[in-house]
Amino acid sequence: MSDPLPETAVCIGCGYSLRGLSELVCPECGRAFIPGERTTFKEDGGRLSWRRWACEPRAWHLISAPLLTVAYLCCSTKPGGLLGVLDLWALLIIPAGMLLLLILGIDYAARVVAITADRRRASLDKAKQQHAHWLRWFVLPVCVAVLISAVISLWPMRIRFHLSLKAFEDAAYSVQSGKDPGELPRQIGSYRVIDVRLTQPGDVFFLTGYSGLDRVGFLYRPDDQKSGGAYIRLAPCWYAVMY
Ligand SMILES: [Zn+2]
Structure with missing residues (x-):
């Protein structure tokens, strides 16, 4: 019986030569091939089969x-x-x-x-299944x-902020009770804060970075009514904001 397999046919799975086999299965790795279908084996210099x-x-x-x-x-x-x-x-x-x-x-x-x-x-x-x-x-x-x-x-920010909430609350209360924001530590909870300032009466803004020309950070707003657009509510009275 003539073997239509090319001289250089090797197994796609392991590279074992497929010439002269009695079964149409690679003895090395158990991968089946079909001599009439050129994509089921690899040839030297031949195109790579989509089957890979x-x-x-x-x-x-x-x-x-x-x-x-x-x-x-x-x-x-x-x-x-x-x-x-x-x-x-x-x-x-x-x-x-x-x-x-x-x-x-x-x-x-x-x-x-x-x-x-x-x-x-x-x-x-005939390969073993790789479970x-x-x-x-x-x-x-x-x-x-x-x-x-x-x-x-936004759960990653919510989780990290909640883990730092106590530290932010302490910082916000101390600014509200008259402490100079410049004297606050730059590390609040797990966040590095660039600047802290009292904005509108009662609001305390913690600048954590910039996004293009916008300032981003956390805002403490005791009058817990404001929301929408650039305000993302994280906890009662606390927002992530972009100005
Ligand atoms: Zn093989």
């Missing part, structure tokens, strides 16, 4: 998605979010982060499509869910 996408997300995917998520969460613990932390760098870093997220999404979708298309060949595999790998499919969806929840509810 038919596997779980790779290491770079599993590392970069959580890193991107953690970086965003850290930046979003301050008023003004990324803009407040990175200022002009944000113009570069935000599009880069979104591009990375897009690439991760395309990579993920391509793998889902490839696995679906490769299902018939994969059903012939642990299915967890890899959860990494990107979980990261995206966390990112979306952080963008919508």
Whole structure:
């Protein structure tokens, strides 16, 4: 029987030579191939098959998605979010982060499509099932869910602020009772404060940074009525603001 396999055909999975086998399965890794379908094996100098996408997300995917998520969460613990932390760098870093997220999404979708298309060949595999790998499919969806929840509810800033609330309250009360704001410590709770000032009667503004030309920080407003637009309510009488 003539073997339509090219001389240089090797296994896509492990690179083992597939010539002269009695079974249509790689003896080394158990991956099935179909001699008549050139995308089911690899050839020297041949084009890379789309079937190489038919596997779980790779290491770079599993590392970069959580890193991107953690970086965003850290930046979003301050008023003004990324803009407040990175200022002009944000113009570069935000599009880069979104591009990375897009690439991760395309990579993920391509793998889902490839696995679906490769299902018939994969059903012939004799490889042992690698059970642990299915967890890899959860990494990107979980990261995206966390990112979306952080963008919508601002929970990283809310948590960090609540952990520092007592220190901010003490600082606001001391300014209201006549203490010179300049004498306050620059570290209040977990936040570095650039400036503290009494604004309208009774209001105390804690400047934590700049977002372009805007000042961002926390506002203590005992008359707890004001809200909307640039005011994000964090606790009774406390707001994250952008002026
Ligand atoms: Zn193999």
